[in-house]
Amino acid sequence: MKAILLKLLALFMLFSINSAFANEHNAVAMEKASTHKEENYQSKPFSEMIEGFLESTGIVALVNPDPDELNAKGEKMSDFHKGLGRVIMIFVTFLLFWLAIAKGFEPLLLLPIAFGGLLANIPVAGIAGEHGFLGVIYNMGLSNEMFPIIIFMGVGAMTDFGPLLSNPKTALLGGAAQFGIFGTLVGAVALSQAGFVDFTLQQASAISIIGGADGPTSIFIATKLAPELLGAIAVASYSYMAMVPIIQPPIMKALTTEEERKIKMTTLRHVSRLEKLVFPILVLLLAILVLPESTPLIGAFMFGNFLKESGVVERLNDTLQNALINIVTIFLGLGVGSKLAADQFLVPDTMFIMVLGIVAFSVGTAAGVLMAKLMNLFPGHKINPLIGSAGVSAVPMAARVSNKVGMEYDRSNMLLMHAMGPNVAGVIGSAVAAGVLISLFQ
Amino acid sequence: METNLILEGFKFMVLGMGTVFMFLIVLIFMMNMMSKIVHKYFPEPQVDINPPVANKQDNKKVIAAITAAIAHHRQS
Numbered sequence: 001m002k003a004i005l006l007k008l009l010a011l012f013m014l015f016s017i018n019s020a021f022a023n024e025h026n027a028v029a030m031e032k033a034s035t036h037k038e039e040n041y042q043s044k045p046f047s048e049m050i051e052g053f054l055e056s057t058g059i060v061a062l063v064n065p066d067p068d069e070l071n072a073k074g075e076k077m078s079d080f081h082k083g084l085g086r087v088i089m090i091f092v093t094f095l096l097f098w099l100a101i102a103k104g105f106e107p108l109l110l111l112p113i114a115f116g117g118l119l120a121n122i123p124v125a126g127i128a129g130e131h132g133f134l135g136v137i138y139n140m141g142l143s144n145e146m147f148p149i150i151i152f153m154g155v156g157a158m159t160d161f162g163p164l165l166s167n168p169k170t171a172l173l174g175g176a177a178q179f180g181i182f183g184t185l186v187g188a189v190a191l192s193q194a195g196f197v198d199f200t201l202q203q204a205s206a207i208s209i210i211g212g213a214d215g216p217t218s219i220f221i222a223t224k225l226a227p228e229l230l231g232a233i234a235v236a237s238y239s240y241m242a243m244v245p246i247i248q249p250p251i252m253k254a255l256t257t258e259e260e261r262k263i264k265m266t267t268l269r270h271v272s273r274l275e276k277l278v279f280p281i282l283v284l285l286l287a288i289l290v291l292p293e294s295t296p297l298i299g300a301f302m303f304g305n306f307l308k309e310s311g312v313v314e315r316l317n318d319t320l321q322n323a324l325i326n327i328v329t330i331f332l333g334l335g336v337g338s339k340l341a342a343d344q345f346l347v348p349d350t351m352f353i354m355v356l357g358i359v360a361f362s363v364g365t366a367a368g369v370l371m372a373k374l375m376n377l378f379p380g381h382k383i384n385p386l387i388g389s390a391g392v393s394a395v396p397m398a399a400r401v402s403n404k405v406g407m408e409y410d411r412s413n414m415l416l417m418h419a420m421g422p423n424v425a426g427v428i429g430s431a432v433a434a435g436v437l438i439s440l441f442q
Numbered sequence: 443m444e445t446n447l448i449l450e451g452f453k454f455m456v457l458g459m460g461t462v463f464m465f466l467i468v469l470i471f472m473m474n475m476m477s478k479i480v481h482k483y484f485p486e487p488q489v490d491i492n493p494p495v496a497n498k499q500d501n502k503k504v505i506a507a508i509t510a511a512i513a514h515h516r517q518s
Contacts, residue, residue, distance in 0.1 A: 168477075172470070175462045185451050190451070433458055
């Protein structure tokens with residue numbers, strides 16, 4: 001009780017200091033504005049005007065940066081991050097454009113992120129700063145974890161739990177794949193233990209959630225636990241998700257025998273409408289009882305799904321699946337892109353995040369496949385281990401990969417619907433894992 | 443202090459994977475139970491049986507019409 005009171009007091013003090021500071025700031029701004037008005041416009045010789053204009057160009061700002069320039073957080077930046085670093089980042093965003101357009105890597109998110117990154121690295125304009133429009137977007141919906149939640153509603157409205165309901169035990173595969181998260185967490189702390197990087201436990205957790213292969217969840221956790229790493233985590237998460245068809249098949253093939261890959265699964269039974277309608281409520285109830293920390297994500301997800309399955313609010317369902325998720329995707333992408341500013345992205349941490357991210361994906365894939373093999377040791381219907389890899393969320397890409405690899409060995413073996421079970425279970429699994437991580441840091 | 447961090451990581455892993463699996467296992471039980479209850483007490487109306495009956499009747503009518511038409515054709 002005492003501790004709570006103390007915390008409240010501290011919070012109150014913090015706010016009062018903040019507001020005092022803001023008042024001072026406003027006063028200064030007002031003063032500035034008034035002097036500005038009195039000055040009005042003064043006529044200058046043309047040569048001076050040209051000189052002044054030339055000094056305000058981007059070239060000058062890049063080559064000879066303003067020593068007092070502050071970054072989005074109001075801290076001083078090194079000369080590298082103001083000059084060459086920005087040029088490098090602009091080329092990095094070009095690389096992302098190429099990946100999105102020519103290679104088709106998750107263009108829906110990668111393009112807004114990359115363009116946001118391009119805008120965030122413009123000198124002088126300060127678009128990603130407190131009052132720039134990217135900064136405003138970031139503060140509007142990312143720093144308070146609003147956008148990922150809305151995206152989750154849309155994803156819920158697009159998800160069909162039918163395959164999972166008709167073969168419930170495949171949910172275990174979606175659980176096993178979450179090993180990618182926690183395995184990488186250990187890897188990340190081991191790296192910082194060995195002295196390569198300096199990740200705190202919070203940062204390590206935020207990085208490891210990339211293994212959940214779930215964009216909104218990664219962003220949700222990153223903004224909560226390590227906002228300074230958001231840019232790198234989101235870019236790693238989405239680019240690896242797009243690379244699922246490249247990353248997963250070698251791992252799946254290495255861990256299975258040819259006979260296992262040819263296993264045919266029994267046809268899925270029909271799932272009644274009532275079952276689908278009760279399911280979201282069931283999951284939410286369980287989340288409320290076991291892990292309330294995960295209910296923002298699961299609640300939003302199940303809300304979207306419930307609207308869809310209810311069948312009586314087609315208009316809302318349609319908006320969630322299309323208009324709303326599209327609008328929010330634009331904002332989410334641009335907001336994340338604002339974190340691609342050179343001073344936040346061009347740091348050694350980013351490289352480690354990229355490496356740890358791909359490790360997380362691979363470990364998750366392997367764990368899912370191995371879990372399927374383990375389940376085949378028990379009596380019951382056999383499971384094709386290829387669907388285990390779909391446990392790493394990444395809906396529906398991972399399920400398509402399972403289907404494709406399965407067809408390579410037996411043209412008539414359709415695994416897509418079977419793989420959707422672990423796939424959607426993976427989304428629930430990573431939301432639960434996210435809830436555990438959040439609850440551990442409370 | 444130094445060794446603490448990795449140990450913490452392992453603690454997170456055990457707790458995290460434990461929770462995820464427990465959640466999903468309970469969910470599997472609940473799903474199975476829910477399906478049984480739904481199938482037992484709220485079976486879906488069997489839509490598949492009715493249409494064929496209607497079809498049979500329709501077929502009879504059609505057959506009758508065709509027969510009549512053929513008969514009519516032969517007569518004329």
